[in-house]
Amino acid sequence: MTATGTPVAPAPRAVEPGWVAQLRREGAARFEGLRLPTTREEDWRFTDLSPIARAELGPARAPGGLTEADLAPFLFGHAEWPRLVFANGRLQPALSRLAGLPAGARVGSLAELLLDAPELVEDTLGKLAVQPAAAALVGQNASAFIDGYAVVLPAGTVVDTPIHVLFVADGRALRGAVFPRNVVVLGANAVASVVESYVALAEGVALTNTVTEANLAAGARFDHCKIQRESVQSFHLATLEVRQERDSYLNSFSFAQGAALSRTNIYTTLAGPGAHATLYGLYLGEGRQHVDHQTRIEHAAPNCTSWEVYKGILDGHAHGVFNGKVYVHPVAQKTDGKQTNKNLLLSETAKVDTKPQLEIFADDVKCTHGATVGSLDAVPLFYCQSRGIPAAEAQTLLTYAFAADVLEEIRSRPVVDHLEDLMREWLMKAGQRGSGSAGKATS
Amino acid sequence: MLEIKNLTATAGGVEILRGITLTVNAGEVHAIMGPNGSGKSTLAQVLAGHPAYEVTGGSVTYKGQDLLDMEPEERAQAGVFLAFQYPVEIPGVTNAYFLRAAYNAKRKAQGLEELDPMDFLDLLEEKLKLVEWGPEIMSRAVNAGFSGGEKKRNEILQMAVLEPSLAILDETDSGLDIDALKIVADGVNALRRPDSATIVVTHYQRLLNHIVPDQVHVLAGGRIVRSGGKELALELEERGYEWLTEAAGAVA
Numbered sequence: 001m002t003a004t005g006t007p008v009a010p011a012p013r014a015v016e017p018g019w020v021a022q023l024r025r026e027g028a029a030r031f032e033g034l035r036l037p038t039t040r041e042e043d044w045r046f047t048d049l050s051p052i053a054r055a056e057l058g059p060a061r062a063p064g065g066l067t068e069a070d071l072a073p074f075l076f077g078h079a080e081w082p083r084l085v086f087a088n089g090r091l092q093p094a095l096s097r098l099a100g101l102p103a104g105a106r107v108g109s110l111a112e113l114l115l116d117a118p119e120l121v122e123d124t125l126g127k128l129a130v131q132p133a134a135a136a137l138v139g140q141n142a143s144a145f146i147d148g149y150a151v152v153l154p155a156g157t158v159v160d161t162p163i164h165v166l167f168v169a170d171g172r173a174l175r176g177a178v179f180p181r182n183v184v185v186l187g188a189n190a191v192a193s194v195v196e197s198y199v200a201l202a203e204g205v206a207l208t209n210t211v212t213e214a215n216l217a218a219g220a221r222f223d224h225c226k227i228q229r230e231s232v233q234s235f236h237l238a239t240l241e242v243r244q245e246r247d248s249y250l251n252s253f254s255f256a257q258g259a260a261l262s263r264t265n266i267y268t269t270l271a272g273p274g275a276h277a278t279l280y281g282l283y284l285g286e287g288r289q290h291v292d293h294q295t296r297i298e299h300a301a302p303n304c305t306s307w308e309v310y311k312g313i314l315d316g317h318a319h320g321v322f323n324g325k326v327y328v329h330p331v332a333q334k335t336d337g338k339q340t341n342k343n344l345l346l347s348e349t350a351k352v353d354t355k356p357q358l359e360i361f362a363d364d365v366k367c368t369h370g371a372t373v374g375s376l377d378a379v380p381l382f383y384c385q386s387r388g389i390p391a392a393e394a395q396t397l398l399t400y401a402f403a404a405d406v407l408e409e410i411r412s413r414p415v416v417d418h419l420e421d422l423m424r425e426w427l428m429k430a431g432q433r434g435s436g437s438a439g440k441a442t443s
Numbered sequence: 444m445l446e447i448k449n450l451t452a453t454a455g456g457v458e459i460l461r462g463i464t465l466t467v468n469a470g471e472v473h474a475i476m477g478p479n480g481s482g483k484s485t486l487a488q489v490l491a492g493h494p495a496y497e498v499t500g501g502s503v504t505y506k507g508q509d510l511l512d513m514e515p516e517e518r519a520q521a522g523v524f525l526a527f528q529y530p531v532e533i534p535g536v537t538n539a540y541f542l543r544a545a546y547n548a549k550r551k552a553q554g555l556e557e558l559d560p561m562d563f564l565d566l567l568e569e570k571l572k573l574v575e576w577g578p579e580i581m582s583r584a585v586n587a588g589f590s591g592g593e594k595k596r597n598e599i600l601q602m603a604v605l606e607p608s609l610a611i612l613d614e615t616d617s618g619l620d621i622d623a624l625k626i627v628a629d630g631v632n633a634l635r636r637p638d639s640a641t642i643v644v645t646h647y648q649r650l651l652n653h654i655v656p657d658q659v660h661v662l663a664g665g666r667i668v669r670s671g672g673k674e675l676a677l678e679l680e681e682r683g684y685e686w687l688t689e690a691a692g693a694v695a
Contacts, residue, residue: 383531385516388545389544389548
C-alpha cells in the first residue's frame with residue numbers, strides 16, 4: 001500500500017527479492033546458532049529470557065475482525081495523522097489511512113514495498129541492525145517477519161505530522177509470536193516523525209520481537225517515539241538501530257509500561273560529523289514486571305553530540321534495568337555526550353540495576369554520565385504537606401513531577417499529552433494500591 | 444490562639460528545644476530572635492510538623508486542639524502556615540497547579556467544593572497584586588530556578604492564597620534586598636487580620652521595622668531567655684546577643 005494507492009494484502013514470501021530471502025536464511029541460522037541470550041552474557045546479565053523459551057510460543061494466528069472501536073483506547077492526537085495498523089503482525093488496510101502525505105513520500109507496508117520497489121530499502125534492511133548484543137533477536141525477526149512499516153522519504157521531503165503505527169495484538173495472538181520489521185530511509189534534509197504503539201486487546205502470554213532500522217542521510221531529522229503497552233503477561237523485545245550521517249538528528253523516546261518482561265534496545269551510530277542524537281525514556285513498573293533498556297551511542301565521527309535521559313518509576317516487586325553505553329571512537333574528537341539515568345523506587349521491594357558506561361578512545365571530548373536510585377525526598381514531601389496537600393496526594397504529585405520533564409522532550413504535543421495521561425492513570429493506580437512510601441512519609 | 448508549654452524537641456538525638464513556653468493571642472505579632480543555633484528555626488519547623496524533629500515533651504495547643512497530634516497537612520488545613528527559610532524547589536509542578544492543589548485541599552477539609560482552574564485563576568489575580576507579580580509566574584515550576592528573593596515572595600503568595608490564622612515566618616528576611624524585603628513585609632502586613640496571629644523568626648532587627656511586633660522573645664540554647672516589647676529588638680541591634688546568651692549560660 002502506498003500513500004495514494006489502494007491497500008492490498010501482503011503478497012506471499014516467495015516473490016521477495018533474493019537478498020531478502022538470504023537475509024531470512026542468515027537470520028534463521030544466526031538464531032539457531034545463538035538461541036535466545038542468557039544471563040551469562042554481559043549484555044543480558046540482568047534480564048532472564050528463559051520464560052520466553054519455556055512459554056513454547058508458535059506463530060501468532062491472523063487476527064479476528066478488528067474494528068475502529070477496538071482501536072479507540074489507543075488513538076490520540078489528530079484524526080488526520082497518517083496511521084498504519086498491524087494486527088498480530090498483519091497490515092489492516094481498512095483501519096489504516098495515509099492521506100495528505102507529500103508527493104514522493106513512500107509510507108506503508110514493508111512487505112508491499114519489497115515487492116515493487118525493494119531497491120529503496122536495500123541499503124538499510126538487514127544492514128543497520130548489527131549490534132552483537134541483539135544479533136539473536138534480530139536474526140529471529142528476520143527469519144520470521146511478515147510485515148511492518150516502511151517510511152522512505154526523498155531528499156528534502158518533510159512529513160511534519162507524526163505517523164502513528166499501531167501494532168495490535170488481539171486474543172488470537174495469545175500463545176503466539178509477532179515479528180514486526182520496520183524500515184525508515186530519510187534522504188538528505190528529509191524530516192519524519194514516527195510513533196510506534198504496541199498495544200494489546202487481550203490479556204495473556206504472547207511475544208513481540210520487533211526490529212526497526214533507520215537510515216538518516218545528511219541533515220535529516222527523525223523523531224521516533226515508542227509506546228509499549230503490551231499485556232502484563234506478555235514478552236516484548238524491541239531493537240531500534242539508527243545510522244546518522246553528517247548533521248542529522250535523531251530524537252528517540254521510549255515509553256514502557258506493559259509486558260511481564262520487556263527489553264528495548266536503542267542503538268545509534270553518529271557516522272558523520274555534526275550529527276546529534278537525543279535519547280529519552282520513561283519506564284513504569286509494578287507487580288513483578290521486568291523492564292530493561294539498553295542503549296548504545298557510537299560516536300564514530302568528530303563534532304557529534306549526544307544527550308540521553310532515562311527515568312524509571314518502580315513499584316511493587318518490579319525490576320528495572322538500564323544499561324547505556326556511549327562509545328567514542330578515536331576519530332570522534334570534540335564529542336559532547338551526556339548520559340543520565342534516574343530511578344524512583346516507590347516500594348522497598350522494587351529494584352533497579354543501572355549501568356551507565358562511557359568508553360572513550362579520543363582525547364579531546366566532553367563526556368559525563370550518572371545514575372541515581374532512590375525514594376522520594378522527605379523535604380519536598382513535607383513542603384507539600386505544610387501547604388495542606390495530603391501525604392498520599394503529595395507523593396503522587398512529586399512522583400509525577402519526577403518524570404514529567406522527560407516527557408516534554410517529545411516534539412509532538414499530543415503525544416506528550418497522551419503519555420502524561422497514561423502516567424497519571426498509572427500513578428493513580430499506584431496510589432490506590434497503597435504501596436509506596438506514602439505511609440512512611442507521614443510517620 | 445497558640446499556647447506552647449515547656450516544649451522540648453530533638454533532632455538526630457540532640458536536644459535542641461529545652462523547654463519553650465509561649466502564648467500567642469489573636470491579633471498579635473511575636474518576634475522570635477536569637478543567635479544562630481539557638482533553636483528558633485527548629486521551633487518554627489516543629490510547629491509545622493517537620494519530620495526531622497522529634498518532640499520529647501511539653502504541649503502545643505492551637506485553637507483548643509492538640510497541634511502535636513496533627514499531621515503536617517492537617518495543621519495547614521487548620522490554618523497554620525510556615526514560610527520556609529529555604530523554600531523547596533519542585534521542578535515539574537507549576538506554581539498554578541501547586542497553589543490550586545493546596546487551596547483545594549483546604550477547601551475539601553472545610554467541606555467546601557473544590558475550585559476549578561478558571562475560577563482559581565480569578566482568585567489568583569488578586570493575590571498576585573499583593574506581591575507585585577504578573578500571571579506569568581504561575582506557569583513556572585514551583586521555586587525552580589527562582590532567585591532567593593523570588594522564592595520568599597512565592598512563600599508570601601502561597602500565604603495570601605491560603606489565608607492562614609497563624610503565620611510563622613522563618614527567616615523570611617534572609618537573602619532579601621531592601622526592595623524585596625519591603626514587598627514581602629507589606630504582603631505580610633496586608634494579610635494580618637484581627638483573628639490571625641504572626642510569629643516572625645529572625646536574626647536581625649531590620650524586618651521588624653516593617654512588621655512591628657507586639658512582643659519580642661530572645662531564644663538561646665533552646666530556651667527563651669528574655670521577653671519584652673519591640674524596643675528589645677532595638678537593644679539587641681545595638682548590643683548584640685552576647686550579653687543575653689552569657690546570662691543564659693550562667694543560668695544553665
